[in-house]
Amino acid sequence: MGPLNGVKIIEIAGIGPGPFAAMMLADMGADVLRIDRSQSVGMADPNVPSLDFLARGRRSVGVDLKHREGVATVLRLVEQSDVLLEGFRPGVMERLGLGPDACFERNPRLVYGRMTGWGQEGPLAQAAGHDINYIALAGALEGIGRKGEPPCPPLNLVGDFGGGGMVLAYGVACALFERSQSGQGQVVDAAMVDGAAALMTIFHGAQQSGWWHDERGTNMLDTGAHFYDVYETKDGKYVSIGSIEPQFYAELLEKTGLAGESLPSQMDRSGWPGLKARMKEIFMAKTRDEWCEVMEGSDVCFAPVLSMREAPQHPHIEARNTFVEVAGSIQPGPAPRYSRTPVAISGPPPHPGQHTDEALADFGFRAEEIAKLREVGAVK
Numbered sequence: 078m079g080p081l082n083g084v085k086i087i088e089i090a091g092i093g094p095g096p097f098a099a100m101m102l103a104d105m106g107a108d109v110l111r112i113d114r115s116q117s118v119g120m121a122d123p124n125v126p127s128l129d130f131l132a133r134g135r136r137s138v139g140v141d142l143k144h145r146e147g148v149a150t151v152l153r154l155v156e157q158s159d160v161l162l163e164g165f166r167p168g169v170m171e172r173l174g175l176g177p178d179a180c181f182e183r184n185p186r187l188v189y190g191r192m193t194g195w196g197q198e199g200p201l202a203q204a205a206g207h208d209i210n211y212i213a214l215a216g217a218l219e220g221i222g223r224k225g226e227p228p229c230p231p232l233n234l235v236g237d238f239g240g241g242g243m244v245l246a247y248g249v250a251c252a253l254f255e256r257s258q259s260g261q262g263q264v265v266d267a268a269m270v271d272g273a274a275a276l277m278t279i280f281h282g283a284q285q286s287g288w289w290h291d292e293r294g295t296n297m298l299d300t301g302a303h304f305y306d307v308y309e310t311k312d313g314k315y316v317s318i319g320s321i322e323p324q325f326y327a328e329l330l331e332k333t334g335l336a337g338e339s340l341p342s343q344m345d346r347s348g349w350p351g352l353k354a355r356m357k358e359i360f361m362a363k364t365r366d367e368w369c370e371v372m373e374g375s376d377v378c379f380a381p382v383l384s385m386r387e388a389p390q391h392p393h394i395e396a397r398n399t400f401v402e403v404a405g406s407i408q409p410g411p412a413p414r415y416s417r418t419p420v421a422i423s424g425p426p427p428h429p430g431q432h433t434d435e436a437l438a439d440f441g442f443r444a445e446e447i448a449k450l451r452e453v454g455a456v457k
Contacts, residue, residue: 081250085159149455
């Protein structure tokens with residue numbers, strides 16, 4: 078199933094963007110084997126399905142990476158794999174004996190994916206950080222928020238997942254394609270600070286052209302415009318409006334009852350504050366569902382602001398099967414979709430070490446070898 082069917086990936090367990098990249102690749106059909114710390118094995122109730130959705134669709138082996146035989150076990154797995162993914166600070170994998178050179182010696186065709194916040198080199202490479210720090214330094218965070226208010230962290234979507242895990246998955250796919258031509262593996266250095274900066278490309282061009290103003294909350298896409306914002310409704314809920322194009326804006330004016338009035342032109346920034354105040358009053362006159370009856374499906378560019386609990390129940394989301402149920406848990410399904418190689422989640426998230434014996438056997442370890450590894454504590 079999926080366009081990556083047959084690709085074998087070793088994932089050194091981590092948090093956030095690394096597991097998300099592995100999830101993206103597993104959703105596309107890759108066979109991902111997760112290497113969990115042996116210390117984590119047995120801490121969860123095996124009768125209760127895991128809710129770590131980022132770990133879905135793969136098996137788990139519990140390995141002690143500080144044990145000589147544990148490292149040897151991973152290197153043996155690398156010999157038969159196409160990709161290795163890791164998310165430690167620079168130098169950690171090398172100190173464990175699992176750095177790129179050691180892995181390429183065993184498998185020169187390996188694609189070695191590295192996920193960090195600051196990158197493999199640079200003054201901050203060894204510093205701790207989180208999504209909020211990476212997008213701050215990349216210039217992405219400063220512009221997110223309303224005028225007169227501090228920047229607002231957009232969850233951890235821009236650094237961890239958009240600029241991090243998704244960029245790593247993309248980089249791995251590109252490296253696999255290149256390998257099909259050269260026959261050689263390589264290192265993929267995915268840094269969240271780089272990915273977040275790449276996501277800002279259009280805004281750098283807009284700023285240098287004079288179209289984008291430095292002051293937060295004064296531009297068309299950052300809540301400055303009355304026709305691109307969220308508005309509270311009578312019942313305390315919200316709707317989103319994105320009527321950028323003139324024909325869509327005309328429909329917004331018609332459906333809000335403003336079409337017959339003498340108003341400033343749409344792109345006259347001096348008129349935006351007054352028009353925003355008018356829009357706030359208008360949208361407070363109806364409930365969210367009432368506005369859905371007026372605008373949903375029209376060319377206003379409208380959608381209700383739904384909660385995570387509400388989103389799976391929306392008719393459009395249901396029709397596309399955007400959310401799926403796996404082991405009794407509702408979660409977002411794989412994206413994107415393919416016409417010839419359909420994708421699906423192959424299974425629920427594993428508990429650490431759930432498939433140690435089974436997976437090692439599939440990689441050619443004999444039963445007595447697995448027993449010996451367990452006996453010395455290299456695997457669990």
